[in-house]
Amino acid sequence: MSNLSASLEDYLETIYEIAERKGAARPKDIADKHRVKPASVTGALKHLAEKKLVNYAPYDVVTLTGTGKKIAREILRKHNALLGFFTNVLDIPREDVEEFACEMEHTIPDRVLERFVEFAEFVDKCPHRGAIWREGAHGYFCKPAGSEQTLCKDCQLEKQ
């Protein structure tokens, strides 16, 4: 493993996204997206170049190496999974959780991520349930949309 810091992982992610759109990334764009001064980007790029994750030469545009891309995609996968869970399952606006996802993506344990993905997939396949968060005052997952009951049918059945 490369054992990157959260910050360097973020740079990788940023470069990947810019390079996807434009073919290559310029330090200025990276700095803007990362909310950092251009001088700080130079340092990060050197660090990443040492680890052979970016192709960097002074005054030239930046691209990711194969390994760099692989790692960036992995981080992006986590980022999107988290975003999917927060927006689709928990129904929280994207802008309220974007930053949080950016932090979690570096440390979330695989098992937690898997659960989140499964959950999001389920809600996707099961729109009836997924809708609850959008309607219910208390957001109980199994409360059918538009009904007054607090527990799902199966649970009510069990209580009788």
Place this chain on the structure above:
Amino acid sequence: MSNLSASLEDYLETIYEIAERKGAARPKDIADKHRVKPASVTGALKHLAEKKLVNYAPYDVVTLTGTGKKIAREILRKHNALLGFFTNVLDIPREDVEEFACEMEHTIPDRVLERFVEFAEFVDKCPHRGAIWREGAHGYFCKPAGSEQTLCKDCQLEKQ
């Protein structure tokens, strides 16, 4: 607000827990729990004392001030909510998520935390659903325990 770093918040939490058990905390205990050398604790304590969050005097035991306690309780509340969600809702062993919870607790947006709490409460009240995670191979939330179906009854009904 005190605007504490994640590290200082963790110290506060650690001190709170030790002080709850023993009445006061000694630097050594704090260092051990925080996985840090005692010399590092001294620095943190001075910083926290400056902010009037701990009562600190050299070579004396450490306690929290009123404000310190208040903040510590708030962090602990988040920590426990996260732990509850991960263990009871996602059914992941405590030791696999303890560290992660310690990181998230400092940055989790209120709305996300609220959702997690609601979710955990629901699973608590709705054991039938909660049990799914313990049994299902894929962990679909609405898959009744022991059954083969992938979607909950309501959703299957809707598809017909």
Place this chain on the structure above:
DNA sequence: GAAGGAATTTAGCTTAGCCTAACAATATGT
């Protein structure tokens, strides 16, 4: 093809948070 402006890098500084080593204070056992 030179001048001006924008982008980039360099150099050097700052802060937080840790470390080690040496020293100081306290606690303990006989």
Place this chain on the structure above:
DNA sequence: ACATATTGTTAGGCTAAGCTAAATTCCTTC
């Protein structure tokens, strides 16, 4: 009560990641 072990503090150093200011390179436009 005093020697020794434990605990706590100080001093100084390190690293990561940012910053500013100044120098450099590149790009554009006459």
